[in-house]
Amino acid sequence: MGDLLGVAVLGAGHMGADHIRRLEQVVSGARVVAVADPDVERAKDAVAGLTGVAVHTDPEAALGAPGVEAVLIASPGPAHEEALLAAFARHLPVLCEKPMVPDSTGALRVMEAEARLGRRLAQIGFMRRYDAEYQRLKILLDGGGLGRPLMLHCTHRNVSSPPGFTSAMLVNSSVSHEIDAARWLLGQELTAVTVLRPTPSSGAPAGLLDPQFVLFETDRGALVDVEVFVNCGFGYQVRCEAVCEKGSARIGDEHTMVVTAGGGAREEVAQDYLVRFAAAYDREVQSWVDAARRGEVGGPSAWDGYAASVVAEAGVRALETGGRTTVEPAPRPDLYGAGVSR
Amino acid sequence: MGDLLGVAVLGAGHMGADHIRRLEQVVSGARVVAVADPDVERAKDAVAGLTGVAVHTDPEAALGAPGVEAVLIASPGPAHEEALLAAFARHLPVLCEKPMVPDSTGALRVMEAEARLGRRLAQIGFMRRYDAEYQRLKILLDGGGLGRPLMLHCTHRNVSSPPGFTSAMLVNSSVSHEIDAARWLLGQELTAVTVLRPTPSSGAPAGLLDPQFVLFETDRGALVDVEVFVNCGFGYQVRCEAVCEKGSARIGDEHTMVVTAGGGAREEVAQDYLVRFAAAYDREVQSWVDAARRGEVGGPSAWDGYAASVVAEAGVRALETGGRTTVEPAPRPDLYGAGVSR
Amino acid sequence: MGDLLGVAVLGAGHMGADHIRRLEQVVSGARVVAVADPDVERAKDAVAGLTGVAVHTDPEAALGAPGVEAVLIASPGPAHEEALLAAFARHLPVLCEKPMVPDSTGALRVMEAEARLGRRLAQIGFMRRYDAEYQRLKILLDGGGLGRPLMLHCTHRNVSSPPGFTSAMLVNSSVSHEIDAARWLLGQELTAVTVLRPTPSSGAPAGLLDPQFVLFETDRGALVDVEVFVNCGFGYQVRCEAVCEKGSARIGDEHTMVVTAGGGAREEVAQDYLVRFAAAYDREVQSWVDAARRGEVGGPSAWDGYAASVVAEAGVRALETGGRTTVEPAPRPDLYGAGVSR
Amino acid sequence: MGDLLGVAVLGAGHMGADHIRRLEQVVSGARVVAVADPDVERAKDAVAGLTGVAVHTDPEAALGAPGVEAVLIASPGPAHEEALLAAFARHLPVLCEKPMVPDSTGALRVMEAEARLGRRLAQIGFMRRYDAEYQRLKILLDGGGLGRPLMLHCTHRNVSSPPGFTSAMLVNSSVSHEIDAARWLLGQELTAVTVLRPTPSSGAPAGLLDPQFVLFETDRGALVDVEVFVNCGFGYQVRCEAVCEKGSARIGDEHTMVVTAGGGAREEVAQDYLVRFAAAYDREVQSWVDAARRGEVGGPSAWDGYAASVVAEAGVRALETGGRTTVEPAPRPDLYGAGVSR
Structure with a gap:
């Protein structure tokens, strides 16, 4: 038909x-x-x-x-x-x-x-951008009731990384989601990136720098920090707290059924992204x-796809050098208008 | 096509x-x-x-x-x-x-x-029966890890009742959802009902007995209590706690985004059933x-539809008499098998 | 000194x-x-x-x-x-x-x-009456912002009952706390009581009617229900939800540290009253x-002590008879003024 | 006496x-x-x-x-x-x-x-160190069940700063609490510090760099980040999440009474440290x-007092220079043993 x-x-x-x-x-x-x-x-x-x-x-x-x-x-x-x-x-x-x-x-x-x-x-x-929690946060920030966003604190955790996952992939594959989400939530471009490398977890494969702590600066002076930990062992957790001038809003601790047994009250944590982001x-x-x-x-x-690429590449350089790296994108074609697409 | x-x-x-x-x-x-x-x-x-x-x-x-x-x-x-x-x-x-x-x-x-x-x-x-939280609770109870269910504590609240809503409708329209949910979750039939009537809220229309507190007994000795309050003023809340021999499980307090501002941390409560039960x-x-x-x-x-009718009618009689009323269903046709359909 | x-x-x-x-x-x-x-x-x-x-x-x-x-x-x-x-x-x-x-x-x-x-x-x-959460709830109810209280939903759970604990003691020992707390929170006297007895948990000693579900009516038409379950196995839980004309308030789900590990987010539940009510x-x-x-x-x-006794005795009779029992207290001496002491 | x-x-x-x-x-x-x-x-x-x-x-x-x-x-x-x-x-x-x-x-x-x-x-x-939540977290970390701590994510928010509060005081007065808490929780010394300065909130006094985001490195490779925001407007919030090899634990979101009214479920946030840390x-x-x-x-x-001083001074230099600053303490007298005092 x-x-x-x-x-x-x-x-x-x-x-x-x-x-x-x-x-x-x-x-x-x-x-x-x-x-x-x-x-x-x-x-x-x-x-x-x-x-x-x-x-x-x-x-x-x-x-x-x-x-x-x-x-x-x-x-x-x-x-x-x-x-x-x-x-x-x-x-x-x-x-x-x-x-x-x-x-x-x-x-x-x-x-x-x-x-x-x-x-x-x-x-x-x-x-x-199609997740109900992220959309609610976006609407809240755009509404302006909490004032200007100052910082985003993000967490991105996986139970374990697939074979062949490299230290660079924590930035250019895992964190690329936060790169796009931060640009979209804030309506700002990311202009510099620094990557900190705590002593790796013994739960990570040998040689993998996991976890990492990634810091982005934006063109309007906001700060975005991301804990990325792809061998955390316990679940798939994606959280974001937006700290604004008049309040903060947090998503990603969604709970549903609370089971009380054996001395504790417990909520399940999703084990993978197909569960967490199915809807x-x-x-x-x-x-x-x-x-x-x-x-x-x-x-x-495509501009958003390109922007994520450029920022992720700067992130990988920052990971390698240990220093702060600026992001140097090509000019944006008129087709994509001004500002971050929504 | x-x-x-x-x-x-x-x-x-x-x-x-x-x-x-x-x-x-x-x-x-x-x-x-x-x-x-x-x-x-x-x-x-x-x-x-x-x-x-x-x-x-x-x-x-x-x-x-x-x-x-x-x-x-x-x-x-x-x-x-x-x-x-x-x-x-x-x-x-x-x-x-x-x-x-x-x-x-x-x-x-x-x-x-x-x-x-x-x-x-x-x-x-x-x-x-198609709500993700109820389904999770059903799976948990059927799994048997918490032992036999002893009691269900249910809450059913609406912001306000539509014009023409009668005291009997709290039982045979609102609570009919809990009647089916309880039968389905427990896999047991409801055999008696008692309705308690606290002093009505001043937020309810004159003459409406709102809230009510409805108690069901089952054919295997479990107890189901339902607070039904259709003019609570603040939101649409449907909750259920199953108390079992080894633990309890609670649904209906689902939270998503937490906004901290103005001296408090706040989560929204859905305002109507089309939002709460859209999925x-x-x-x-x-x-x-x-x-x-x-x-x-x-x-x-159709047996489930009939059973809900018979129980709700006993509930309305219990509301009118103030006493305990037994439920007297017709025999179940073979087509519908034994037990509560799943 | x-x-x-x-x-x-x-x-x-x-x-x-x-x-x-x-x-x-x-x-x-x-x-x-x-x-x-x-x-x-x-x-x-x-x-x-x-x-x-x-x-x-x-x-x-x-x-x-x-x-x-x-x-x-x-x-x-x-x-x-x-x-x-x-x-x-x-x-x-x-x-x-x-x-x-x-x-x-x-x-x-x-x-x-x-x-x-x-x-x-x-x-x-x-x-x-000296617990911080109960005091907060009392202040909230007395403030009147939520309107008149219509119902109290209470839970009283112990890990296990001591040797020699009888079915009557669920009412006159365990629930006596809720009797006083309800009188105090509402500023109302309890005038009738009904006790429902679901099939006992297999976790309870043979012959003990555990759990029970106790319903109190007050002199101003409020309803108080109490789940008492003294062999729940998993913790000491005391909760109370006050449902009022304009909102509800719940205490007893206090949480502190949340540990996320092994696929779930978990909070401990206190194991006994000396921990829960130490302060x-x-x-x-x-x-x-x-x-x-x-x-x-x-x-x-002493009036509060006497009132708790009289209500508990009516509760034990209600447990034995299965019916609704009214509470018949002696007149209150002038020394204790009018209303529930605060 | x-x-x-x-x-x-x-x-x-x-x-x-x-x-x-x-x-x-x-x-x-x-x-x-x-x-x-x-x-x-x-x-x-x-x-x-x-x-x-x-x-x-x-x-x-x-x-x-x-x-x-x-x-x-x-x-x-x-x-x-x-x-x-x-x-x-x-x-x-x-x-x-x-x-x-x-x-x-x-x-x-x-x-x-x-x-x-x-x-x-x-x-x-x-x-x-005497707060019940911090003590619980310390016991958990020392117990080793979650493996080695990799990162601490800390939040330190005040409603507003007192008159005369300077940008340096966010580090050497406010964050000094996190400096000691991190040393104590981890049993590790802080060896370097970096301070990031997002665009100040319009709710902060003119000229005050508020909020700041402070990063500490430890002598065993852990990372400690602190959001310090002393004019957040909505409450006094002190939170800490310890991310370990096998799980994470979070304190500081303690909740007590939940009030549901006006379309939301709300918990109060303490307004000052004398309330939050009274006990x-x-x-x-x-x-x-x-x-x-x-x-x-x-x-x-006194070693802990000295250590906090030295780290805070490095933090103030880091704030001024925008770069990473190492901490250079004097040798520790034998009186204070090895490791962070407990």
Whole structure:
């Protein structure tokens, strides 16, 4: 039926398969019409039970399949730039998982390509902007009742890091969420970064600098600090306290059921981001589908993807040097307006 | 497209319009193909912007519209019995808002009609069973780690009652949610009820016995107490604490953002049930659509709807007499198995 | 030194020894000058290391020891009446642990003896009135900002009951604290009581009706419900929620340190009343010493002790009969004024 | 009576008067026998109603008054060094309010004087070590169940700063509490400090750098960050989260009564340190009196007072330069053992 948005999904791994399930079973108004993955068996598994889905190994072929009206990119980061440019060439709205592109040079090329089109086609997958708690905090800060934000205190903890996770990835993969969230919440750009390295936890793999404590300064004098601890062992915790001139607001300690037994009162802590941010992913994709059906594109832009890249690269340099590093972004194309996109 | 479940919605008032929006914009796999309301303009408003929807004043005509594969009943309670029987006659799966039928005699007729069909077609709209907190509590209790449940302490508070709300409605409309939730959480039937009437709040309309304190006994010796206070003035609060042999568990104090300002730390309390239970309604309807597309019916059954009626009627007698009233249900048809449906 | 109040302590058991420690090491302005216990070795142990303390087996002899200016009664309940009357005869201010006297007939005699003296000498050990949380709640209710109190929901849980604890003692020993606290918080007398008996927990000793659910009605139409569960296994929990016309206030979920580890966020629950109410005991005794040094007597009166007795006896009858039992107190002597003493 | 410890109090201002009240009315085992203040009327007011107290303008005269067995120093900081040395000369145990001495050079002289005596006489008034929550956290960390501490996240907020409060005082007066608390909790010395200065709040007096964000490094590689915000407007908040290898623990969000009204659930935040730390002050002084009566001295030592001075001075330099500043303490005299005193 023409009413349903036909989506091509690139990448049928963990994230891609989850988005296929989401598009088919959770959100309203879309259906998957094509999928591409170098591993064709994996792609077939991901669409098992669905009818009318073209399965390809080549992303370009998937984009050209009948009925494709929009693209969701969930392939590995290095494949994103080519996929984004191909979607732009076909004028297809695209939802691209983060990181937009692994390095800021590639991110710049993507942004410039979109700027040349003269209209936005890409939404970047910074899904925290769709989390109910973050949205409540954003509304509170924008309302101004607490005065100007002075500091954000952030915590980002994972139970354990996946194999191959490097010290730099604490900054450019984990903290990249806080980079975008801070820019969005404050409506300010991050201009300098310092990384402190306490003695690593014995729970971290040998050689991994974990935890780290990352400090960002903004173009209007606010301070953002982030504890990032990816082998904390006990849960997935994402918290943010905004300290303002007239009060503070804290999110991320959400509790639900309290069980009292064995001498204590206990609340569960989510074990991974798919639990903690499940509703945010749903809302993100629904929002993208709704916009695409109206012929629109919203949410985090390619500029936001680029900005996150540039700040994260400065963060990695700060980690390596131990000193304060300034952030030096390229000028922002007119397409993305002034200020942080909302 | 044949894949989407075609739904007829009976009733285009507040609840019906909300379900139409939900079927079209939120849940996956369904579309509205017919709507019926005595007020044809209201029905047209509720489907504005949708195409291919047959609009009728007569429910029977809507059920017979092309493409109807399932029925959602959101008309006023007195219209439910006829609508349910009409859906049964056409062998259509049906989601019926609570109360199933206003009185237990009618509820009995509906249940017997379905029993004669020999298969379930009706799911009753006790949406708390789809709330994430209630589900967590149910899983905890069923797991048995806390031992046998001994007592449920429940709170049901509304900001204010609508015009025309009577003292009996605190029991048979408000508390009917707790009646079903208690039966479901405990897997036990309620066998007696007592209603205590403290001096009414000066915030309640003259003559309304508000608050009330309702006590249920179960067939296995558990106790369920409910504070129902429909003019509490400050918010919509639904809480439940299950006290078990080895511990207790409490839901309904969910908190999210904590704002510290002006000498206090403050969390918002939801103002109405559409906010507090928004996700539960979504999950309920998604679950019903998914089952219908598989040719199945699940969730709360006509027996649950009947049981809630019988208990609520005993509650109203207890309110009137001030004494303890036993619950005397008809035998349960085999179709509904033993125990409380899950 | 004349400045220090000379106290005779009657009873050197668990409670008496703790009060001796409190008088000597915690509160300001008092010293123990005499102690009496039938078990003279126990008495000597309780004052080991102190000098100038007369040790007796006979309470009367202790009251007559040199320097005695006040009496603290911590002997078993059956010895209280004689001790109180002896203190009255000597015009000594007295702090008497609860229960004032085991039965209301004896309590009446004590009260009438004090009334004949024409001035108050006795303060009864309802120490919850000295707990910071209860005091905060009392101030809030008296302030009137939340409007009239409509209901109190109370919880009283112990880890386990001592040997020999009977079903009646859940009402006349455990719940007696709630009886006094409710009278004091509301400033209302309790006029009827009903006791519900859910199936006992398998964690309770055979034959003990535990938990129980006790309902009190007041002379101004408020309702007080108490879950009493003395073998809950997990902690000592005393909670109270006051539901008023314009809001509710809850105490007893006090939390302090939150430890996040092993997949959950956890707060400890106190394991016994000496931990939960340690500061209340200190404040109670300090307050009594301060008043005695000023020649005054305050706090809960013999009328409060008598009222608790009468209500508890009605509660035990209600437990036995399963029905609603009214409370029939003797008239209140003028000495105790009108209303609940504060 | 010889049993009561005779205390001379130096300084009868806000803090001194409060300690006189505490010694006389709250703690057990002490009495005030002498008081000194340059303003003799203020001294007389502070001891009004007490008998047998010698009132002097000269501290030395107060120390020599009959019955003086211990000294409590609550005079302004610049008077502390002379008072401490005078107490040392008389071999009197002394409780000295913080800061021990305004600068580290003077603190060094005091410490060396005590070291020459060969035994401890001074306890420094870092009262957080006597707060129940800090003590619980200390016990938890020392127990080792959460593994090695990696980071402390601290918050120190005041409603407003007193007149004359300077940017340096945020570090050397406010944060000095966190300096001692961090050393004590971790059992580690602070070796470097960096101070970040976000744009000041418009709620702060012109020219005051408020808030500040202070980072300490320790000799075993832990990190301590402190938000200090002395014009936050809404309350006195002191919080500390210890992040360890296997879990985290947080104190300072203590809540008691929860009031639900007007659309929110609200808990009060203490407005000043005398409320938040009232019990800690009581316990500190009781502990000091108890030790003095046993002929002992415990608690925070002159080394702790000196260490706080040295770190605070490095912090002020870090504030001025904007860079990282190392802490260079003098060697520790043998009297103070190894490690942070406990």
